[in-house]
Amino acid sequence: MHHPEFPLADDLIYFNHAAVAPWPDRTRKAVAEFAEQNARYGAAFYPDWLRKETQLREQLQALVNAPSPDDIALVKNTSEALSFVAYGLDWQAGDNIVTSNEEFPSNRLPWESLAAQGVELRQADLHAAATPEDALFALVDRNTRLLTVSSIQFATGLRLDIERIGEFCKRRSILFCIDAIQSIGAVRFDVQACRADFAMADGHKWMFGPEGLGVFYTAPDARDRLKLTQFGWHMMKDTHNYENRPWAMHPAARRFECGSPNMLGIHALSASVSLLLETGMEKIESLLFERMDYLRERIERHPELELRSPAPPALKSGIAVFKHKKIANPALYQYLMQQKVICALRGAGIRFSPHFYNSPDQIDRALAIIDRCPA
Numbered sequence: 304m305h306h307p308e309f310p311l312a313d314d315l316i317y318f319n320h321a322a323v324a325p326w327p328d329r330t331r332k333a334v335a336e337f338a339e340q341n342a343r344y345g346a347a348f349y350p351d352w353l354r355k356e357t358q359l360r361e362q363l364q365a366l367v368n369a370p371s372p373d374d375i376a377l378v379k380n381t382s383e384a385l386s387f388v389a390y391g392l393d394w395q396a397g398d399n400i401v402t403s404n405e406e407f408p409s410n411r412l413p414w415e416s417l418a419a420q421g422v423e424l425r426q427a428d429l430h431a432a433a434t435p436e437d438a439l440f441a442l443v444d445r446n447t448r449l450l451t452v453s454s455i456q457f458a459t460g461l462r463l464d465i466e467r468i469g470e471f472c473k474r475r476s477i478l479f480c481i482d483a484i485q486s487i488g489a490v491r492f493d494v495q496a497c498r499a500d501f502a503m504a505d506g507h508k509w510m511f512g513p514e515g516l517g518v519f520y521t522a523p524d525a526r527d528r529l530k531l532t533q534f535g536w537h538m539m540k541d542t543h544n545y546e547n548r549p550w551a552m553h554p555a556a557r558r559f560e561c562g563s564p565n566m567l568g569i570h571a572l573s574a575s576v577s578l579l580l581e582t583g584m585e586k587i588e589s590l591l592f593e594r595m596d597y598l599r600e601r602i603e604r605h606p607e608l609e610l611r612s613p614a615p616p617a618l619k620s621g622i623a624v625f626k627h628k629k630i631a632n633p634a635l636y637q638y639l640m641q642q643k644v645i646c647a648l649r650g651a652g653i654r655f656s657p658h659f660y661n662s663p664d665q666i667d668r669a670l671a672i673i674d675r676c677p678a
């Protein structure tokens with residue numbers, strides 16, 4: 304039985320939410336209606352669109368428990384938001400940044416590029432200490448200005464104790480930046496509980512949105528420490544006063560949105576996030592964890608499969624990575640995709656990332672397909 308919001312093809316098993324998720328039915332409808340409206344009326348209803356933009360910031364505020372919608376900027380993607388932080392802060396030669404050595408390139412390249420300014424990027428081996436957090440803390444010294452990590456690692460599903468890291472950073476006045484793309488929409492994520500200065504995520508994974516529109520949270524003090532790196536009309540305080548000279552910067556996070564908003568993406572993401580909020584993140588998380596527990600158990604009991612994700616995870620995520628003892632990862636991946644089990648080849652093996660609406664029966668079917676894969 305399909306979830307009514309996910310009319311995916313019957314013969315398809317979609318376990319790739321850690322890459323790009325399918326759209327819920329309400330998102331398909333919102334986009335179709337927006338297209339129809341554009342074709343028939345152009346932008347005659349622009350005031351409604353502006354209301355939708357405001358509504359999306361409020362929805363995202365609720366989703367990450369930000370103190371105010373003013374703390375939310377709508378950005379192109381995670382990489383853009385990370386670059387806003389990397390190029391917004393004032394660095395001194397000799398400063399360092401602490402991260403892990405498992406980060407997705409989006410959370411490595413911007414920081415690495417600061418080497419030109421004499422800033423060092425320290426990449427912890429998360430398995431080199433008693434806990435992954437301890438491995439990060441071990442690299443921190445007096446010159447550490449910022450700690451940046453993915454809350455959930457894309458290639459293993461390892462989930463960090465971000466509340467513990469946030470606490471550590473606050474005590475030492477180190478800025479804390481979180482690439483939350485593998486968390487928001489999958490698990491409960493609270494920017495206040497983890498004391499994040501900056502957190503960002505694109506909408507196309509666990510939030511079920513389209514690619515190209517993401518959320519960028521900035522705590523007010525931290526926000527004021529970022530100098531601006533992009534400029535345009537939309538970031539003015541007096542936004543629609545185009546004769547406004549000299550202009551003042553918008554006090555809210557909107558200062559990071561330099562020009563015309565991605566209205567198509569806004570209509571889509573707002574519909575997608577409404578599903579998360581209506582269902583409730585507590586329920587979504589618990590349904591996802593039930594599925595993940597079952598998936599892990601099936602993999603662990605399977606004589607030919609080896610789970611490569613950290614176990615037993617005190618902190619659960621929506622990502623499980625495994626390999627077959629007799630079939631090479633690329634061959635198994637090809638076979639699964641051919642059999643319409645949509646998944647990814649990442650890190651040490653095959654990555655399955657189901658979401659709350661997937662059924663346990665689909666897990667059984669995917670495992671049965673693996674058993675039919677020619678060795």
Ligand SMILES: Cc1ncc(COP(=O)(O)O)c(C=O)c1O
Pocket residue numbers: 321322380381382383407409410453455456457482484485504505517
């Ligand atoms: C941890 C992590 N960060 C960032 C991204 C993608 O970033 P962007 O939103 O810039 O495409 C991914 C996508 O796979 C990811 O897994």
